[in-house]
Amino acid sequence: MKKGSLSIVLFLALVSVAVLSSFKSIQPAAADGYTIGDAATDFKLKNVDGKMVSLSDYKEAKGFIVIFTCNTCPYAVASEDRINALDTKYKPKGFPVIAINPNNPEVQPDDTFVKMQAKAKEKAFTFPYLYDESQSIYAKYGATKTPHVYLLQKEKGKYIVKYIGAIDDNVRDASAVKVPFLANAIDELLAGKEVSVKETKAIGCSVKQ
Secondary structure, eight states, rough: HHHHHHHHHHHHHHHHHHHHHHHHHHHHHOOOOOOOEEEEEEEEEEEETSSOOOGGGGGTEEEEEEOOOOSHHHHHHHHHHHHHHHHHHHHHOOEEEEEEEEEOTTSSSSSHHHHHHHHHTTOOOSSSSEEESSSSSHHHHHHOEEEEEEEEEETHHHHHHHHEEOOOSSSGGGGGGOOOOOHHHHHHHHOOOOOOOOBOOOOSOOOOO
């Protein structure tokens, strides 16, 4: 092969590699986090009262309503009374709420631990409000919004994901809710039934990384 032809071949090969690398880089990342039926990890995170909290602390629980939320997102703020109501209704039935703030306070300064404490006191939260300081737990679960719900059921010592998504069908206005997705799912589990609507789209603010 002539020197000129070889140079052209090498050039085309380099261009092909560059194009393929570029194409690969713009492909959407594979979806991370849990899907329905997965066993969710336990955790040990700091509550607003300074104590460390884990799912394993709740020996008598049948499951958990894990909600990734925060101080600042308007959708999360609009959900606060609903989350309190869910805990009040379902904690005695074995499904307590565990709320987790996944946001980086360096990106969203109103989501510091101190301001979490103030929020919990102001709203009289009846549930733990935990700080995911390392931002590792929300990533394991695959939460992308605040609020973002994961309904877990205890099965043979594991925490099995039964529902993922929104609390209900109107995150902006509690008075306009027509379908309470999360409550329906819990009621079905309590009745020994399979959850009929297993996933919905979580509507909220993106997690601040």
